Amino acid sequence: MVAEGEIPLANVIFRGIIMTYNIALLKGDGIGPEIVDSAVKVLEAVGKKFGHTFNFTPYLIGGAAIDATGKPLPEETVKGCLASDSVLLGAVGGPKWDTLPGNMRPEKALLGIREAMGLFTNLRPAKLYPALKDDCPLRADIVANGFDILIVRELTGGIYFGERGMREGKYGEEAYDTECYSRMEIERICKVAYESAKKRNGKLTSIDKANVLDSSRLWRKIVHEMEKDYPDVEVADMLVDNAAMQLVRNPAQFDVIVTTNMFGDILSDEASQITGSIGMLPSASLGNTTVGLYEPIHGSAPDIAGKNIANPIATILSGAMMLLYSFSLKEESDAIVAAVDKVLNAGYRTADLAHGGEYLTTKEVTEKIIENL
Numbered sequence: 001m002v003a004e005g006e007i008p009l010a011n012v013i014f015r016g017i018i019m020t021y022n023i024a025l026l027k028g029d030g031i032g033p034e035i036v037d038s039a040v041k042v043l044e045a046v047g048k049k050f051g052h053t054f055n056f057t058p059y060l061i062g063g064a065a066i067d068a069t070g071k072p073l074p075e076e077t078v079k080g081c082l083a084s085d086s087v088l089l090g091a092v093g094g095p096k097w098d099t100l101p102g103n104m105r106p107e108k109a110l111l112g113i114r115e116a117m118g119l120f121t122n123l124r125p126a127k128l129y130p131a132l133k134d135d136c137p138l139r140a141d142i143v144a145n146g147f148d149i150l151i152v153r154e155l156t157g158g159i160y161f162g163e164r165g166m167r168e169g170k171y172g173e174e175a176y177d178t179e180c181y182s183r184m185e186i187e188r189i190c191k192v193a194y195e196s197a198k199k200r201n202g203k204l205t206s207i208d209k210a211n212v213l214d215s216s217r218l219w220r221k222i223v224h225e226m227e228k229d230y231p232d233v234e235v236a237d238m239l240v241d242n243a244a245m246q247l248v249r250n251p252a253q254f255d256v257i258v259t260t261n262m263f264g265d266i267l268s269d270e271a272s273q274i275t276g277s278i279g280m281l282p283s284a285s286l287g288n289t290t291v292g293l294y295e296p297i298h299g300s301a302p303d304i305a306g307k308n309i310a311n312p313i314a315t316i317l318s319g320a321m322m323l324l325y326s327f328s329l330k331e332e333s334d335a336i337v338a339a340v341d342k343v344l345n346a347g348y349r350t351a352d353l354a355h356g357g358e359y360l361t362t363k364e365v366t367e368k369i370i371e372n373l
């Protein structure tokens with residue numbers, strides 16, 4: 001990602017000339033192909049409207065890649081993503097591959113591609129759409145004023161990437177995973193979070209488990225060392241167990257949250273549910289360049305795969321994030337967000353938000369969003 005104030009070099013030189021963007025598609029498993037197809041249709045419609053060409057090249061990942069090549073993350077996929085301007089991903093995994101050993105699982109591919117592309121930042125916005133207020137499981141008075149949270153999750157460190165293994169221990173067979181964070185990893189993610197808070201409402205909550213973990217104590221120390229560089233940002237620490245509670249007690253208290261890989265994984269699922277549906281939440285994974293990976297925060301939902309009922313909005317909004325963060329196409333990105341708003345305000349719902357009532361299929365809601373662009 002490009003820090004505030006810096007302009008991506010490619011854009012300085014080519015802005016106005018380059019109208020073609022190469023996007024790698026990692027459709028993956030379960031509902032992945034359906035929701036990615038929806039986002040592609042929306043991006044194509046945006047391209048037509050604003051005069052850009054988006055070239056899409058599909059690559060295999062996850063279970064689909066295991067079935068075709070024996071590996072969850074083929075070399076060709078990594079190369080293709082690294083050579084693209086950006087990557088759009090659906091979801092990976094499913095019961096068919098659940099019994100494979102850890103390093104052969106579809107999920108390993110997701111970690112592998114994040115690492116290979118150096119995507120240490122995961123932005124997960126969670127906001128309550130006014131149209132979905134009644135879908136929020138929290139009491140009406142709690143969400144009367146809505147909420148708009150940006151979770152900044154560290155994505156290439158911590159327990160996901162720490163030393164792990166199996167061994168003989170005191171009680172026989174045991175397995176272990178370790179949480180380790182370096183100063184460099186903490187500083188770079190906190191910088192993103194501080195910069196984000198500065199551009200938003202100036203409030204940053206750093207979530208850790210510093211009453212137990214050394215890695216959290218280093219995290220907390222560094223958060224406060226950086227405080228002086230951001231006089232406009234009010235920063236507070238919160239323990240993760242308390243944060244899990246505060247998110248449902250009073251979500252409006254949060255602006256930007258910064259946290260570790262695993263805490264961010266867990267808290268973002270919690271945050272998604274209070275927006276009405278996990279089918280609504282997009283994400284952007286970013287590193288030091290403009291090449292990012294964009295994906296919904298939800299999984300592959302194998303139970304509804306191929307039924308044309310999945311909610312494609314999280315993936316469509318991930319496409320909007322791509323336009324903004326990778327291509328600096330703000331107007332185009334805003335157009336997608338506005339179209340989604342209009343469709344929701346008009347009362348259209350996918351099955352996950354229909355509460356057993358009438359709903360639009362994946363394809364129908366995609367068409368509605370395109371009509372409203």
Ligand code: IPM
Nearest residue numbers: 093107108110111265297299
């Ligand atoms: C997510 C997912 C992944 C994660 C899994 C599938 C590896 O849950 O993107 O939130 O834990 O990062």
Ligand code: MN
Nearest residue numbers: 265266269297
């Ligand atoms: Mn997750």
